[in-house]
Amino acid sequence: MRLAFVAIGILASCSRSKPAPQAEPVAAAPVAMPEQIGQPGSTNLAPLAGLPHELDDESAHRPAVKVTVEKLFTALKDKGITLATQHQVLASAAAASYCQLGVTPDTIGIAVCEYPSHEAAIAGRKMMDSRFSKLVPDAVREINGATLVTIANASQHVAVRDQILTTFRTL
């Protein structure tokens, strides 16, 4: 109603000409935002809306693997390799079933992906080596059973990278 009174007052001096200077607009009372309708624009980001569901789905359907994400990260912690951040990432990008990404304080990336089988892990590595070589040119990948680890941004930290790989192999 407040808006209606404001509108009536304004329209009393309504004009189609566009004079300056103007008073500052009067703030309208809060109203509910209408629901979005209509066609999307030139291209859309609708797939992103499904990202939380995708991640939850991948988390709920982890395969049984010898070397789990948790097992590797725990082993690395025991070796003194700590992580600054650690979180789930989209496994389908690696054609995997489930993945997590850990990043050390030195910004070494450790992506660990679990696959349904050893063969699937090999196929996943082949696909990433081909498709994402320009995205992460220094990536080093290794497979243990049905688990694939990718180490990135470690060119300046070769010793740490080798320690991660050695630890991974022994699990």
Add this chain to the structure above:
Amino acid sequence: MRMRNRLLGSALAAATALTPSVSMASSHREAPFITKNPKVDGTDFYMFRSYETAPSDRSGYTTLIANYQPLQDTYGGPNYFNLDPDALYEIHIDNDGDGIEDLTFQFDFDLNLANNGTGVELPIGGKNINIPLQVAGSLTNPNDAHQNVLESYTLGVVRGPRRASAATLATNLSDNTTKFAKPYDNAGTKTIANYDTYSAKFIYNFDVPGCTPTGVAAGTHGRVFVGQRQEGFAVNLGEVFDLVNFRVSALGINTPATSADLTGAADQGRNIVSDKGVTSLAIEVPTSCLVKDAQHPIIAGWTTASMRQARVLNPTATFKNPSREGGPWVQVSRLGMILVNEIVIGIKDKDKFNGSEPKDDAQFADYVTNPSLPTLVEVVYGATGALAPTTYPRADLVAAFLNGVPTVNKMSDTLFEAVRLNTAVPATPPASQNPLGAATCFDAPVDNAHGPALNLAKAGCDPAGFPNGRRPGDDTVDIALRVAMGFLLDQNHAPIRGAPLVDGAAVTAANFNNAFPYLKSPQLESP
């Protein structure tokens, strides 16, 4: 799951926030409210030193183009895409770096029926009947006798804050009036046989009121054109995020053939807006009329559209008065740098941003210093080893989007979002333009404390391009994607800073004309 940390939480929140706003282009239908008002939906803003050389040297001029009303198709008839006669379209220039406009160009549109408001009529059974279409025959000239609906505008100039003083109207030097005609949209070859020839007749000369230009060729004037153009923007970020749609098959790989390659060729045929039209408000102004003085050659520009605060629908609508508007102007659309309100500003603040002024941009600073897009990229591509930048706040993005790059186009320490152009940098001829613009002029920084090192001798360096202004041929999406992922940061804090990220929708200077208004005629085929 114990691993979900704050990083992922924020990314998921950002992804969820994108749900109701699924459109994507530079700024096409980017905010909830603007989707209800497509006529005032600003989509792109270009600002660059003119590089037209024939028939006259235009190097003393700067071209400003504001695009509105996106996604136009030829089947948009019979009313097509007139601009809103009850709105005010503006291009603002700040030439002292305080985030407040010093010069505003106002476009004020009007729609009228031919024959002094009667419209074109045909004798039918002894009665004169008003025709239902906007044209009654083919069109060749402005104010053609076959045109039933005539669209025109005035071009006003305001100095200082946009609402502090009245606009001084520019004179149309073709007829010494203050009216400029807008061409009819490209309805097809039967209506307009040659749209290039037809629309060129609507390029008008004018002089900027209150300015005696310097540095321009003798006998030349400013120019203005408003009309339908071919969409110049190219984007395909939705495809970049198509990995979300991937499924793991029995063999472990199921890569959709339709997906764009994030590090593939710049042009993967992914520009799905290339067959659309847009309405351009283009002016070419003596650069000397835009800058503060010769010692301050950097300007900041942006476009806005405003509507009257109140609208009452007329229950007995007429052509001229389907509604009545009144009250102060309320800004409903704002556009400077690309993609800011699309993928930087959170959805809860998108309408607020559209109504805001640059001087108040500190309220949006967190969206720039702590952006969600890089984290989304990491969540989607992190399994491959792709890492988002790890340094916060992102001072590099503040420089690129809010402050200008030091020694290139930084005006002041005031943070505000706008396109910044150093007009002292000469224009690059179109054949030599690099779509990656001035972004190609930086060496990798040794560390973030010192920032990226400007290297004008670097191969491919094109300092006259984005983010130093914006030309039609600048591939701003690829540049913005790379900058977001840390191109201006050091390797240690931005591991994929050097990755040649693309969205697969390329744009180059070759996609445009080499003369004002640069954007090509709409090539919208008749059904």
